[in-house]
Amino acid sequence: MPKLNLSYRDLHPIFDQGPHTDELEQLLSPRFERPSLRLTPSPYISQKTLEKRWQKIDPLTEKKHLLDEHTLEHAEHYNKNIEHFIGTVKLPVGIAGPLRVNGLYANGDYLVPLATTEAALVASYNRGSQLITAAGGSSAMLINEGVTRTPVFAFHNIADAGQFVAWVVTQYDHFKQVAESTTSHGKLHDININIEGNHVYLVFEFHTGDASGQNMVTIATNEVYRYILEHAPIEPKESFLDGNLSGDKKPNAHTMRHVRGKKVTAEVTLSRHLVEKYLHTTPEKMVKFGQMTTTGSALSGGIGVNAHYANALAALYIACGQDAACVSESAIGITRMELNPQGALYACVTLPNIMVGTVGGGTGLPSQKACLDILGLHGNGKAKALAEVAAALCLAGELSIVGAFCAEHFSKAHQKLAR
Structure with a gap:
């Protein structure tokens, strides 16, 4: 019979087989001697700092795998993207496609670069992409966009909080002017107010152009935050630049109905013939799988409900110079499948938190720019298109993995490609 409850000793075998109490205490006690390993004081990249950092690293480490000639030649490019640089990690990059997208901003056939070490992943997205293309492409629509930062202010009581809010609602034009003085691209779009007792959370929402915009929004909001502290008629007893209401790098329910980054929906209708040809199953079985x-x-x-958005987004983000940590929030959304009156499969995805940019951040680094160039989506005017491609890619992955489970091919594919 399987155990339904685990005892303390089940969870802590160390106390049965590990060191005795005095040894354990010695192992786990703080140590205050000076570290034998120390970094260079400067976090920047130069020939001198690189040499000093590598002197501190275990000599058995294969330096050439991290700091090869090409990386060394382009090292200066990384100065605004990383501190205490020692080299680059090489990840295999594959391409999936062609993926046909019929979007408001993305309109064409795309080869999608995906950086991953997970076998079978690119093959799955490649199959889904080809299926969508055979069906005439995925319709994709960017619905909304906005990047937030959420300062929080604490007051002595709700009366003070109320007076503060009464002042805030009169200040939008001032806040907008202050925020936009810090950036030529960011625009303050909206402010939402949340009151929780004597705490007030202000949600500043920006449009960030073709940049992912998180740093842009932080800097702009900080200027407004300082303006508030200097001019508010009620002085808060405590305040912080971010009150953790933005959902930054965290999955959260709020943005399921709103947006953080870019909100995109994508759909495709697949005939019974295409489902059987590419996925070796039936529309009915895929719908039943989705329901269960x-x-x-x-x-x-x-x-939300999805099979594996994170696989597509992590591989795409890493390849194309996006902030990979944003996958934690980007990989929520809803996948839905149903039969249409003709017995074909209708499938759609809605992702409210696609956090991508085509300028700034890591998009200008050599390898990442090359991947965006494969898509034809590097530079100004391309971020909305990239978001629509990302949604269509997620749809391709949902179709492929659901088809694999329905046809009982999921385990077989991993056995074949991952061993």
């Missing part, structure tokens, strides 16, 4: 796994998602407390 939606219940499973609810039972597990999931935010």
